[in-house]
Amino acid sequence: MSVLATAIVAPLASATLSGPSSSDGATPSDLVTDTSQLPSGWRKSDDRMVTFDGDATGFHVLVADSAKRYAWRTAATLSEPGIETDQWIGQTCVTGSGDKAVVVYAPRQAANDQQGFQEGAFAAVVDLTDGAVTKLPELVSLAYFNPGCGDGEQAVLTRPQGNDTQLLTVDAGRGTLVKKQTVAGQLTSAVPFAGGIAASAGDSVVSVDGKGDVRTLAKTGGTPFRLVPDAQTGLAYQVPAGDKAVQVRRVTSTGTDQLLGSGALGTLAVRGTGGRVFVTGEDADKKLKSASLPKSWRALDDVPASAEVSTTGALALIGVGSGTEAAGAKPSGAIPDAGTAQPVGIDALVPGTGADFAFRVKPDALRQEQGSAQSPALRETKSRANSGSSDAGARTGDAGVHTNSVRAEPVGTGAASAQTSGDDPAHTTTDPDRACAVTRNDPHLQSLQPSADMAEWATDLAVQGKLDVRRRKGWNGTDLASYTPQGMFPPLELKGGGRVPAQIMLGVLAQESNLVQATPRASAGESGNFTQGGYYGNGGSVHTVNWAGADCGYGISQVTSGMAKSDTTTFTAEQQKAITVDYAANIAAGLRILQDKWNQLYDKGVLVNGGDARYLENWWFALWAYNSGFNQPSPTDSAAPWGLGWFNNPANGLYPADRKMFLSSGYEDSRTPNLWTYPERVMGWAAYSLQKNDPQTGKPVAQFTVGSWPDGGAPAAQPPHDAFCTPAGNDCDVTKPRKAPGSSQPTGPCQLDSFKCWWHQPVSWTDCATTCGTEVLKYEATDPEPKATPVHPAACASTLPPNALIVDDVPNTVKFRVGSANPCAGERNWVSRGTLTFTFGSAEQNGATVYPSKIDFHQLGAGFGGHFWFTHTRVPTYTDSVVTGTWTPDRTLKGWARVLVHLPDHQADTPSATYRIDLGDGTVVEKTVSQDTGGKNTWLSLGSYEFRGTPSVSLSSATADGTGDAAIAWDALAFVPQAQKPSDAVTP
The missing domain is CATH 2.130.10 (Methylamine Dehydrogenase; Chain H)
Known part of the structure; x- marks a missing residue:
């Protein structure tokens, strides 16, 4: 799993305090009043x-x-x-x-x-x-x-x-x-x-x-x-x-x-x-x-x-x-x-x-x-x-994230790609030269953002093997044929019987993505680019594209294996697309990976507390393997170390020795999740849930149902930190912390210079019948899919005069859909009469031309017609980060016409958007405006101009005040012919 991708800022929507509160009920203040x-x-x-x-x-x-x-x-x-x-x-x-x-x-x-x-x-x-x-x-x-x-x-x-x-x-x-x-x-x-x-x-x-x-x-x-x-x-x-x-x-x-x-x-x-x-x-x-x-x-x-x-x-x-x-x-x-x-x-x-x-x-x-x-x-x-x-990874042998995913049933061949290899990466919004299977910024392949209820519904049905909701042809505006999530990704039967508890999978989703399928910029019910790991392999640099370092983690469960462009055997093109755009299909694929981890461990006898799958704590090893892999035994050396890697062993000195169960001391543990191993964090979410602000009260509320524990609660069933550390089991001894000469691993109880203290023994640390947690289902197999109402609905109909020449930001072939619904049905009273083309800033890196400007370039399913593009402003010296978009109508204009730009109700707030209007004869006039509309979808006039040919209007993200914070957007643009010289005429 990759670590870094692209930046966003988020303001407050409620003035009500969220977080700790005084025990005496005092009204919060920003200073001491008494x-x-x-x-x-x-x-x-x-x-x-x-x-x-x-x-x-x-x-x-x-x-x-x-x-x-x-x-x-x-x-x-x-x-x-x-x-x-x-x-x-x-x-x-x-x-x-x-x-x-x-x-x-x-x-x-x-x-x-x-x-x-x-x-x-x-x-x-x-x-x-x-x-x-x-x-x-x-x-x-x-x-x-x-x-x-x-x-x-x-x-x-x-x-x-x-x-x-x-x-x-x-x-x-x-x-x-x-x-x-x-x-x-x-x-x-x-x-x-x-x-x-x-x-x-x-x-x-x-x-x-x-x-x-x-x-x-x-x-x-x-x-x-x-x-x-x-x-x-x-x-x-x-x-x-x-x-x-x-x-x-x-x-x-x-x-x-x-x-x-x-x-x-x-x-x-x-x-x-x-x-x-x-x-x-x-x-x-x-x-x-x-x-x-x-x-x-x-x-x-x-x-x-x-x-x-x-x-x-x-x-x-x-x-x-x-x-x-x-x-x-x-x-x-x-x-x-x-x-x-x-x-x-x-x-x-x-x-x-x-x-x-x-x-x-x-x-x-x-x-x-x-x-x-x-x-x-x-x-x-x-x-x-x-x-x-x-x-x-090389020294310890810990496998990469989700590297042992199981192949799903094929429904076709090839790797998903919305663009052909002949596309010019300098001008297409997608990445023809990418390393991952499904490209970003293809308006035909947007991910639908689920609500928390939708994510829990899909999880509950998936663990029951009943996630068979029908996705009709063209779901969410794609070209996918009709399918069902678990028809495309059938669940695996667990070795030893039973099923994955819902709270275990919900904990995985919470830890992997905070229950989001699309970019965090998209609200529930809105579409955008998929949430992803290290798609650009850039390690966080907005100026670096390193396709060789790309980590192709996709969506709510961060499915990674089978999602590289070079992998044409694990998943089909249709499966890769479904994993990308459909949260339910992604959950079905992620669940299948987790089931496969359980089965691998079960086959080797690596069981927890007897291996009864209904108990949440018994999934500890499968969670460990889901995150950092499972090192298989050597076929030629029976004495060679094998098993679960050292990084997620609770005995590892990377984690403080006096930590309690994650979230058991309060939700503020989530400020510092790096103090716990991956299985510890997932179990914490399973017991205490994610929280998000309630839109009515502004106070945090649980986002999914938690598991059920006997008296004593979830902390009573947690393993001791040294539960997976024994001299005989994995050359680990908590009584003899040591430092291995020449090793980059932290000091701790592992006694091997190689730090291959890999765990592969069965462990029982508690009587699950009296202490362990079990699942609690909110949704039954017959419950319908919950719906989400976007907080940023699209502006479907044109309010401009009938003679307005509208140039949309995407072609007419792009379909605006929210899941299976068409929110603009019967409302769209216009067609696009032109094109918006882009030029992306480039750089020469490692002997190749790459386009760092696409790292912070995004799409959302909102604005006029249900789509717009945006990035953040940069100073002109950052040439590799600059994006320029140009609207061009499909005809010439002779005479006066008013130019209007549509500004979306969010992700557009730069005060320095400078539009360059080409009058069709090479004469260019600049107009600088603010894109901040106060949260409304708005048409903004740039003035009227006398055109003398085929005009164009361009907008660049390079601004004198660009710091990477202010958002700048490209939505629709319109030319409205005027019968005579209007009062807002601009003369060059």
């Missing part, structure tokens, strides 16, 4: 609270200062142009001065992909006082411990580098990388310490000096995590003690190590900034040897272990989020027009007094253009994110 609740001296305090939240518009760095009554402001919103994601995720740390934040951020999909996880995140330094953003020229790891700040102005970033690890030291004060050190193996939880770097390495805390030499500071008996430097040349850290306890310890730069307290795993946490160390958790002071605490340490025993703490410990955050993080912030089920972000709810309390506050913050960055400018890490022709520099 200052009597604040600690004494708050006016002169330099205490600062820094937190974050992400949505489709970017990763928001939020700041509040004590001296300003903790009035919240957005220091920065970080995103990358050309990246399509429903949510930005990441982490921050604050430097010793409290004035700089070092930020790691990435699209949510990076958590699904091993290479993207390890070296696909961006990094930046944010000035918390004035909002200045300095993006750093390296891609780094998304692991929970990245970045790591010290007690001064330096921070450390980490990433794999071939067989080694690079430690990148950042001088946040100057916003620069000052040192790169390559160390054998991989260290975790790296932070600046004592003039060098401290980190976790196996069962030790180690130091790394300026020459890269590694020295052991303390042997810990477990893998240390959450390293925090204090003000007395000491280092706080945590280390598991067995599988149920955690210790809080301190080691000095000279190697003196001290136990300061312990408690149950998950009940204590070490936090800190600028040399101050805070230990959070209920009764933390009783669990610590308080008399032995250094002066810069403080126990916050009335603060939950999971809380975020301000720079001096005067404020703690116990809840942060918009309530829609994992759903891509889609009020009313749609991504609204560009411009604003989702409001963030923040719950806070004052340690020691218990005073609590409910804040509501509307993100609004100080320097939006800096946060959205492209990272220098992507300015190379071939970024590290797609260059193959990570050896994770």
